[in-house]
Amino acid sequence: MKFAIALFAPPHAPSSRRALRFAQAALAGGHEIVRLFFYQDAVHNASSNVVSAQDELDIPGEWRDLVRQQQLDGVVCIAAALRRGILNEQEAQRYERRTGNLDAPWELSGLGQLHEAAQTVDRLVCFGGP
């Protein structure tokens, strides 16, 4: 089955872990994940500046490893990211900020990517809504 996963919650929220485990289980089960789309507070999951304590789960790190290893399409909503201080180098330069905190494998893009994914998959699975 083809899945798209939309995540709305920050890394410390239980839904971020659940989405991550769902993604891993789906791939392990032979399914395809067409796209990950991080929106609202989920943009923090793509920050390279999150520091987790050594004996705690590093959810942003696990997401990054999963996207890299499985070569997933990891899209972070640019509007949601900018207003929460998540910028790649290009946006940091555009808005004259000192540095970016989002880099590969994540891509900043628009809500059209969520709609496009929803059109092409069998299931859009959302995590972290209210």
Place this chain on the structure above:
Amino acid sequence: MSKSLLIISRQPPWAGPSAREALDIALAGGAFDLPLAMLFLDDGVFQLAPAQQPSALQQKDLGANLQALPLFGVESLYASARSLQERGLDQQTLTLAVEVLDDAALIALIDRYDQVITL
């Protein structure tokens, strides 16, 4: 054929960017001419309340953006009768033309759509 999407908006307009970001999904989809609908549920119905004064909170008026929904081709707009009633909102005074649905109709509505996003 395009897959249909129902966006369920459950947050009031004053509680951070959630209501606006739910609306942005609808407006973005409307721009792609996709079959989508928006349902205002729970505190989300407060987005439709009349005579709001967002400037008192130094906020932009979400109502103006909601009015853009039909212009973007999003004409299937719904609100929960129960949510309105629980919050003392009169459907005659709402700032957006929505179809008010009882609980049974809500279930049928959600069932009709291929994809559902709740924010």
